[in-house]
Amino acid sequence: MKPRISMITLGVRHLAASVRFYEAGLGFPRMESPPEVAFFTLNGSWLALYDRHALAEDAAVSPEGTGFEGFTLSHNVASEAEVETIMRQALGAGATLAKAAQKTDWGGYAGYFKDPDGHLWEIAHNPHFWVGPRDEDAP
Amino acid sequence: MKPRISMITLGVRHLAASVRFYEAGLGFPRMESPPEVAFFTLNGSWLALYDRHALAEDAAVSPEGTGFEGFTLSHNVASEAEVETIMRQALGAGATLAKAAQKTDWGGYAGYFKDPDGHLWEIAHNPHFWVGPRDEDAP
Numbered sequence: 001m002k003p004r005i006s007m008i009t010l011g012v013r014h015l016a017a018s019v020r021f022y023e024a025g026l027g028f029p030r031m032e033s034p035p036e037v038a039f040f041t042l043n044g045s046w047l048a049l050y051d052r053h054a055l056a057e058d059a060a061v062s063p064e065g066t067g068f069e070g071f072t073l074s075h076n077v078a079s080e081a082e083v084e085t086i087m088r089q090a091l092g093a094g095a096t097l098a099k100a101a102q103k104t105d106w107g108g109y110a111g112y113f114k115d116p117d118g119h120l121w122e123i124a125h126n127p128h129f130w131v132g133p134r135d136e137d138a139p
Numbered sequence: 140m141k142p143r144i145s146m147i148t149l150g151v152r153h154l155a156a157s158v159r160f161y162e163a164g165l166g167f168p169r170m171e172s173p174p175e176v177a178f179f180t181l182n183g184s185w186l187a188l189y190d191r192h193a194l195a196e197d198a199a200v201s202p203e204g205t206g207f208e209g210f211t212l213s214h215n216v217a218s219e220a221e222v223e224t225i226m227r228q229a230l231g232a233g234a235t236l237a238k239a240a241q242k243t244d245w246g247g248y249a250g251y252f253k254d255p256d257g258h259l260w261e262i263a264h265n266p267h268f269w270v271g272p273r274d275e276d277a278p
Contacts (some may be wrong), residue, residue, distance in 0.1 A: 006183075007213040009212075011207070059251045061207055067217045068203060072198060074148065082278070
């Protein structure tokens with residue numbers, strides 16, 4: 001298996017609202033696609049949004065599920081100030097605060113928000129090393 | 140916000156077993172790190188493994204949760220045969236079959252397995268377009 005995650009698909013309850021959150025609210029670039037799914041062509045792994053029940057059905061598992069989903073998505077940035085800026089952007093776009101940005105015990109700075117379906121995003125500054133793909137406009 | 144997911148962190152119940160699955164079983168490259176966390180430096184978004192309770196605590200949410208987790212990870216490959224090869228590799232490494240690889244209604248070919256904690260992976264061949272990051276050794 002190649003060392004690669006091609007896409008992360010999030011199950012959502014209201015596709016149009018989630019598309020607005022990620023496209024208009026966070027500014028993610030959306031690819032043209034059939035109306036029942038949304039693909040965001042991110043640097044690195046892509047993000048997809050799909051009806052939660054349809055996603056479970058596609059994987060042949062029960063759609064029933066509650067509480068902590070057992071995963072988080074991280075978005076790393078270059079400074080503490082940028083963490084604050086993006087937390088404000090997300091909350092302004094309709095995200096819910098899970099944990100206000102603050103110093104972490106590993107020497108970084110991070111906060112968490114929940115997207116419209118409760119999926120958890122960490123916005124983090126790691127002063128020790130860069131995590132994941134670089135931006136395409138990075139030097 | 141930049142169009143980028145830096146890292147996907149999966150909450151796990153038995154870190155050592157999950158590290159074995161992803162490192163020895165699937166062949167993902169592991170970065171040196173403190174013993175309580177594992178980072179896999181994938182092309183595109185990185186993968187991290189962290190104790191499920193500690194992950195929930197870090198995000199300031201309850202660790203309680205059951206059933207469908209509302210997300211899937213996809214690994215796209217260049218052929219139907221490669222889908223079959225990777226499904227066999229994962230099941231041989233201790234994954235559980237969720238859905239045997241088969242033709243999909245969107246004209247592709249895909250199967251799903253569950254990792255040791257039940258996190259869902261789709262192995263997919265999409266003949267219409269390439270999804271996500273290319274391998275570093277790709278032309």
